[in-house]
Amino acid sequence: DMYSSMASIQQAVTTEKVLLHHLESYLEKETYRLNDLRRFYDKVQAFHEATPDPVADPIVAYTLMKRLHLEWLNVVHSLEATENIQALKEGYEKEEKRLPIFEDVEGAAKGLMRLQDVYSLNVNGMARGKLQRAANTAMSLLYKPPASSTMSADDCFHIGKVAYEMDDYYHSIPWLEEAVSMFRGSYGNWFTEDEGTLEDALDYLAFSYYKAGNISQALDLSRECLLYDPDNKRVARNVAKYEKILDENPIGSGLEEARVHRPNVTHLRTRDLYEGLCRTLGKQPKMYENPKMFCMYDTNGSPHLTLQPLRREMVSLDPYVVLYHDFVSDLESETIKEIAAPWLLRSVVASGEKQSEAEYRISKGAWLKDTVHSIIRTIDIRIAAATGLNVQIPYTEHLQVVNYGIGGHYEPHFDHATLSSVDMGGSTAFIYANFSIPVIKNAALFWWNLRRNGAGNEDTLHAGCPVLIGNKWVANKWIHEYGQEFRRPCTLIPED
Ligand SMILES: O=C(O)CCC(=O)C(=O)O
Ligand SMILES: [Fe+2]
Known part of the structure; x- marks a missing residue:
């Protein structure tokens, strides 16, 4: 695996530089192609503006006929776009065996959650690339990176999902909260690289709250989710379900919020x-x-x-x-x-x-x-x-x-x-x-x-x-007991 040593992660930097090079070359070719399409568009557009009555001029009429018979065909059926994307894909496929696999990203996400726990880091700070102590431990900035290394809504969503898949709502809730708040802030913008959306993050967050016993929070978030995705039958069913639970258990009737505990993955008495x-x-x-x-x-x-x-x-x-x-x-x-x-x-x-x-x-x-x-x-x-x-x-x-x-x-x-x-x-x-x-x-x-x-x-x-x-x-360097008999002689004092 890759995430378990920085030496392996260093190789990932080289891999990404190769991919970046392929994308650069793709962008150049596509820019050239689109500029040329724009030139064709401008040419035809100029023709229609300059020639209100093309029918009067035989030359003009000829170019119109030819364009419609041939030029549009070449434009619409141009293979360039396919060729360009094909080259990009081939470049990517050559690197595929060097790319991190799911377990690597999952391991890296778990590594971040471990740092969050052990060093009491604040999730909001982490998402902004700053390592700061969580509020209950006297907020102090431990580290601010020299270059900004902020996380995207989708990055936070991914970590939340890794935690969620492990039934770890202690971590999924703060990370999905962060994701939801960032997705809300950029709603309407489309980022090609993103895996999740505001609706997805709301959905996962609502369910995390439900699992953690916070039904009213689960209900609010599911309702918001329905607002963006009104046809989602499953979310609609959840809304009905949460409403029913809350109806049957009015506040103070024993429906307490289950405390979400940090998962004791280490079963370690000495952890604290x-x-x-x-x-x-x-x-x-x-x-x-x-x-x-x-x-x-x-x-x-x-x-x-x-x-x-x-x-x-x-x-x-x-x-x-x-x-x-x-x-x-x-x-x-x-x-x-x-x-x-x-x-x-x-x-x-x-x-x-x-x-x-x-x-x-x-x-x-x-x-x-x-x-x-x-x-x-x-x-x-x-x-x-x-x-x-x-x-x-x-x-x-x-x-x-x-x-x-x-x-x-x-x-x-x-x-x-x-x-x-x-x-x-x-x-x-x-x-x-x-x-x-x-x-x-x-x-x-x-x-x-x-x-x-x-x-x-x-x-x-x-x-x-x-x-x-x-x-x-x-x-x-582990030095064995055996072989040191004359170098570190034993004594009869037990605490020696
Ligand atoms: O990395 C360390 O600080 C301790 C390593 C260690 O204890 C070990 O590898 O046995
Ligand atoms: Fe050791």
């Missing part, structure tokens, strides 16, 4: 904690008040780091989490991304004995062996130097390079089992340990997910927050 941490966008000022949380140049006693120590920042003492700033260089991270890009495949998660794609991990990844490029080997050596651990296969896994997609995230999980540029969102959140770390380009985050006695540290439950703006790449 996780999202709260994501919303801080990695800002944790409290952390710096603890003197133990210092920064230092660290060689870890390794000769590899003597001349160029790592810049280490303590992030958490328990669980032990450290951040190495500029762990890799721009050249290294760019190279890794380039090597990984052609091999990216949809990320999977363990599900029983098998592996499967999951809504809770939206990204694509590639495994890079140290033999594919000397940079991978260099980084392995650096990881070994920083951690003092043995990073030879089979004591670690290969480097896993991951690129997130639209609203791409990885919900809370354990790894017992990190390179990038993100402008906003995408923090790594430690749910129980209650902190999150923003994405810092070229930095590496290191933690022990096992205690020295081999038990998993529950406090390492962590997640990759949905990416709000930017392109997030991470590289994971």
Whole structure:
């Protein structure tokens, strides 16, 4: 699929540029054709104005005869229009296999709804291309794009429909409200590219309200829909039905509006904690008040780091989490991304004995062996130097390079089992340990997910927050317990 990684979406830009080129050439040819038709029209029109009595002049009469016998025929039966549209269609068909499919648009729409929820974004703002916090969380503008990227009524309608098809009225209502209000504003204008109309949006919105238990809203909208589409028998039946319900249940007689809840797709107990941490966008000022949380140049006693120590920042003492700033260089991270890009495949998660794609991990990844490029080997050596651990296969896994997609995230999980540029969102959140770390380009985050006695540290439950703006790449190196016996000896203290 395409929506699950920004690297794949970048290819869509190239595809659209090709389509744009075909359309440009079509428009040029059609403009030429229509200008020529206009010239013919003007010629005939001028003739009728200038020659009130064509019958008197034999030459004039001749041209009239010839025109009617031949010229009109050629004009009306001209093949040019067909040829032009044919060329456009052929150009499109050549790109067809590169176009996103339904699941991609659906996945992208779900990604936007995820961002809306996790970052409490306001739908009206989103439709205007601005990322602002919803009204109940003190309206604040998070991001305004440099170029205007507003959504059309039809864009909002589509998202509303995706939610509606999932019986998710919590999302379908605000998006369809937005669509209806925009369609109303442009009523009477016809946009070739649109899939839906005001009537369609009203219809879906009315039914969403009905499902959510708001019958009087459903009735108002259905009546408005009938106004535009008086022959729609189904909507007429709905109006009658809603009127009947309201008649039988006067206000206050127990017909309460069902509260529409955000669908708990993740069945996640930790969701609120996780999202709260994501919303801080990695800002944790409290952390710096603890003197133990210092920064230092660290060689870890390794000769590899003597001349160029790592810049280490303590992030958490328990669980032990450290951040190495500029762990890799721009050249290294760019190279890794380039090597990984052609091999990216949809990320999977363990599900029983098998592996499967999951809504809770939206990204694509590639495994890079140290033999594919000397940079991978260099980084392995650096990881070994920083951690003092043995990073030879089979004591670690290969480097896993991951690129997130639209609203791409990885919900809370354990790894017992990190390179990038993100402008906003995408923090790594430690749910129980209650902190999150923003994405810092070229930095590496290191933690022990096992205690020295081999038990998993529950406090390492962590997640990759949905990416709000930017392109997030991470590289994971999972180091196994096995093989480190003499490098990280065990102790008898359980909490060590
Ligand atoms: O993307 C992140 O911030 C975390 C990624 C992660 O935890 C994983 O891939 O296991
Ligand atoms: Fe992880």
